[in-house]
Amino acid sequence: MGLNCSDVCDNSRYGINCMKKCGHCLNDLPCNKQTGFCESGCNPGYTTTNCKEKCPVGYFGDSCKNKCSANCLHTTVCDHVDGACYHGCKKGFKGNRCQEEDRLSVGTIAGIAGGCGGGFVLLVLVIVIIWLVRRKKKQQGFAEVKMSTITSSKDDETAK
Known part of the structure; x- marks a missing residue:
């Protein structure tokens, strides 16, 4: 809330004097104006109740449920949002997530x-x-x- 709790924060901010920035709420919906809680959940690649933390290393996507491909050159490193392998694919595989066989x-x-x-x-x-x-x-x-x-x-x- 704004100064003296009289002003409403814009959609990207919350808390006293709107000093805190909202996280990555699902579909970019606004967070709770007092707590920063994302009531509808997080955008893919983010976690915690305020959606400010990226997925843990080795995971990606909705609710961080998906594991990075074992075919990534470094299996523990992929994009936290879409699972793309940062360092390329192991020999014999191709594609963003290294899930296609490279004939x-x-x-x-x-x-x-x-x-x-x-x-x-x-x-x-x-x-x-x-x-x-x-x-x-x-x-x-x-x-x-x-x-x-x-x-x-x-x-x-x-x-x-």
Whole structure:
């Protein structure tokens, strides 16, 4: 109440001479003008009867009932209002609260890279085999030409 309890405090204040500030009352409703008590409860992320204290570390939301995700990088630290993980997610998880599986995690990317590397090695192997087969056929062709040249030379000598 205001001076001499004659003036009514505005909606964000309470107590003698309206010196105290209301807490985080649900839906920003005014607190009790004498006690500061939030009669309808607290906004998410706040607790106690006057809604001035944040949820304890590791909890968040309505009445601080929700625990921070075990998938947060530091499981005891999340936003007291919405539960968002301050320091990010453990490997394999994503999203504000780290509750979604990250299908493209580092292990998956490594697997894809390994598969691509294996495919590259296989391609090189196929090219080398093709090159060797062609080389062998070319050598056989030269051997046949050489044999036919030798045979024709012998035929020419016998014809003389």
